[in-house]
Amino acid sequence: MTRLRLSVTMLSDWHVGSGTGRHGFLDRAVQRDPDGLPFVPAKTLAGVWRDGCETVVYALDGGRRGPWHSWLDWLFGTQPALEARGVIEGTHHGPPRPAALHLDSLHFPAVVTAALREKPLLRQSATFVKPGVAIDRETGSAADGMLRFEEMARGGAVLVGTAEIADSWRLTDDQVHCATALLHAAARLVEGIGGKRRRGAGRCRLDVGGLAADWRWLQGRDHPPQVPEPTPAPVVAPSAGRTVVGWEIADLRLVLRRPLIAHEQTMGNSVRSAEFVPGRTLLPAVLQRLNAPEAAAAARAGDLIVTDATIEIDGHPGRPAPLALVHPKGRPERAYNVMCETMAAGTQAVPYEGYYVGEYELGRLLRLAVCPRSEHTHNTIDDRFQRPVEAVGGPYTYQAIAAGTVLRAQVRVPSGLLGAGWQDLLAGTWRVGRASKDGYGLTDVSSAAAEPRTSSAPPDGRLRVWLLSDTLVTDERLRPSTDPIHLAAELGRALDVELRPVSDNGSGGAVDRASETRRSDPWHSRWSLPRASLLALRAGSCLSFDVVQGTVTAAAVQQVELAGVGLRRAEGFGQVRIADPILHSAFDGACDVTSVDASSVQPVSADSPAPEDVSELVRVWEEAAWRGEIQRASETAARERRHEILGNGYEKVPSSQLGALRTLVTGLDDPSSDSATEWLKRVETVRTARQAPWPDDVVQHLRSVLTEPHTVWQLLRLPEDSLVVEPGGAARLRRSLWAEAVRTLVEDCLTAHARSADAREGG
Incomplete structure (x- = not known):
């Protein structure tokens, strides 16, 4: 794997917008990471870096599309959506080419985020609000109703991240040199990032480390090396009629370092994410890491199972809340199981939509959690107008599972299919989900071997079945079906019994079935085209079946719970739980539903090397935070403690x-300033000759404020420890900001005194 270290130094204030604001206060807010700090999304970086690379390859190809453009498409991927709209010329034949270069978003170094995690005042000073107004073309004055306030991130920041080219391409040395030389040349052309670049914002310098060659490798080369082609993996046909006699399991724990998009549907310019990661999304990553033809063959045969990744609850994967579990509207802390109990007449019951439940034991609280999701706005920039326009896509929104969320999943294979220790191969860093090349879906995965869950035979001749994932079954003509009769047939064949679904009696008492259907419309991201729709019994559905013939054994139940039922089981479909204690428990509304904190871990910050001296990176923030606190404390002191600052009797002056x-404090530089000493001498002379217009107490207080370095800080009472990263920084800032603090404090006191005097005269 070719891994590159990225570093962007912001040479001016910058703005990477979130597409949102705060009504009545802010029109445009910057994007912030889970640590509350501004960052540069990978999509934004990829856009400006690709733009620089386009300039490079056009120059190498003599101003036309030539062989160097193939390397542009290989590095950053083709753009089928823009080709379909006619925005760019489509010369690529065959399927769209995915980007070989995978970027991560740029964040402040981990050492910085760790130092600021407990210092909210310093984090707030990372940005400031900048006012602006539109000018009327005819009058040349400010246009009515066009005042705006934009949030800007302060310049001087250094953000770091990584980029990588996967080993799966198996590049030659010449190809590695070509790719890295193009990236280096393009990086040197990146001069600005974010919005308002034509107004001086976002000036930056992009540095790339870990390059095998720099831009000089391109000199004198007329033709590039051949573009790499992926090496197809060997194909092993699945074995027919394989009998699974045992299972080996890998427990996966996924910690999301970045938001993850598990595509659920696209509505206009908004991509919506599910609250779980489907097994079909994880399956390619699992097969890539196992790197075994036998594993791919087992997946095609339905013998390798990858379950959906759901939120972690008490160290176990959460399970979609049963549709039989309901609560009164607006009272999620009161749970009822409609398969075992009835609610009071007139109560409006609603299911636990979007909730997940943990493992339940009698006598314990039923624990539920909601998977947190976040919204992220991006846009597509038109090269001619240099702004988002509808013709090229314009603004669009991604909904994603929030960074820091912990998910759980399982990979199950028949015993002996893979070599010993195969579970360890699954650990590492994965890129999962939509837009994974642009920083989304970066996930730390740990893997451990696990034993199969112990199952037991149902207590009587009736089965209660809980679907843990969407289940795909077909009817006699192989058409998709959601009829419980066809699920009974599939489940009966798996259990070696004959089942008959139990229908609701409609009497208003306890129910035997609480199920729904779900239609999903998967999307082929590479082709930008929809896949075939899937019609399934929805996860969380609860159904009852009578055993007409045969006996359900514990071994058969365990086999079904591990292997699943129905179609596409390798992708996580068809996971079931039989006779779970939740389905047989009456909660009677007395069980408090505890909400579990889904983001129980801090998101991992940028892991690239950073300078050890953190104060150098945040010095601008420290000064801004001190200035803000000086202003706030001065206003408070001027309103409440003017006598303590100016002395008793200042009203008589x-x-x-x-x-x-x-006028004196306006030109003050430091405590040893001659101007302050001379002015105080003149005041004493005037006090002696003119019957003391300056009271003694006022003169003494002013002498202390104007000539002693510590007095002003004692009067302001700043929370200095919260305003610096390192203890020694406070002394440095007290020296450099002393004159500004004195000027602000005295001027605020004089202004407050003048207003008070005017109010008395007016009264």
Whole structure:
């Protein structure tokens, strides 16, 4: 794997917008990561980096599309959507080419985020609000109703991240040199990032480390090496009639370092994510890491099972809340099981939509959790207008599972299919889900061997079945079906019994069935085309079946719970639980439903190397935080403690003399300034000759404020420990900001005094 270290130094204030604001306060907010700090999304970086690479390859090809453009498409991928709209010329034949270069978003180094995690005042100072107004073309003055406030991130920041080219391409040395040289040349052309670049914002320098060659490798080369082609994996035909006598299991724990898009549906310009990661999304990553033809053959035969990844609850995978589990509307803490109990007449019951439940034992609280999701806005920039326009896609929104969420899944294979220790091959860093090349879906995965869950035979001749994932079954003519009769046939064949579904009696008492259907419309991201729709019994459905013939054994139940039922079981479909304690428990509304904190771990910050001196990276923030706190503390002191600052009797000093004090502090530099000493001497002379217009207490207080380095800080009472990263930084900032603090404090006191005097005269 070719791994590159990325570093962007912001040379000016910058703005990467979130597409949102705060009504009445902010029109455009910057994007923030889970640590509350501004960052550069990978999609934004990929856009400006690709733009630079287009400039490079056009120059190498002599201003036309030539062989160097093939390397552009290989590095950053083709753009079938823009080709279909006629925005760019489509010269690529065959399927769309995915990007070989995978980027991560750029964040502040981990050492910085760790230092700021407990310092909210410093985090707030990372941005500031910048006002702006539109100018009327005819009058040349500010246009009515066009005042705006935009959030800007402060310049001087250094953000780091990574990029990588997977080993699956098996590049030659010449190909590695070509790819890295193009990336280096393109990086040197990146001069700005984010919005408002034509108004001076977003000036930056992109540095790339770990390159095998720099731009000089391109000099004197007329033709590039051949573009790499993926090496097809060997294909092994699945064995027919395989009998599974035992299972080996890998427990997967997925910690999301970045938001993950598990595509559920696309509505207009909004891509919506499911609250779980389907097994079909995880299956390619599992097969890639196992790298065994036998595993791929087992997946095609339905013998290798990858379950859906759901939120972790008490160290176990959460299970979709049974549709039989309901609560009064607006009271999710009161749970009822409609298969065992009835609710009071007139109560409006609603299911636990979007909830997941943990393993349940009698006598314990039933624990539920909701998978947190986040919204992310991006846009497609038109090269001619340099802004988002509808013709090229314009703004669009991604919904994703939030970074920091912990998910659980399982991989199950027949015993002996893979070599010993195959579970360890699954551990590592995965890129999963939609837009994985653009920073989404970066996940840390740990894997451990696990024993199969112990199952027991149902207590009587009636089965209660809980679907843990969507289940696909067909009728006699192989058409998709959601009829419980066809599920009974599939389940009966798996259990070696004959089953008959139990229908609801409609009497209003306890029910025997609580099920729904779900239609999903998968999307082929490479082709930008829809896949075939899937009609399934929805996860969480609860059904009852009578055993007409045969006996259900514990071994058969365990086999069905491990292997699943129906079609496409390798992709996580058809997972069931038989006779689970939840389905046989009456909660009577007395069981408190505990909400589990889904994001129980902090998201992992950028792991690239960073300077050890954290204070150098956040010095601009520290100064901004101190200035903000000086302003706030000065206003508070001027309103409540003017006598403590100016001394008793300052009201007797003529306004002209106070005006001279204001002029003095405007030009003050440091405590040893001659101007302050000379002014105090003149005040004492005037006090002696003119019957003391300056009271003694006022003169003493002003002498302390204007000539002693510590007095102003004692009066302001700043939370200094919360405003610096390192203890030594406070002394440095007290020295550099002393004059500004004195000026702000004295001017605020004089202004408050003048307003108070005007109010008394007006009253």
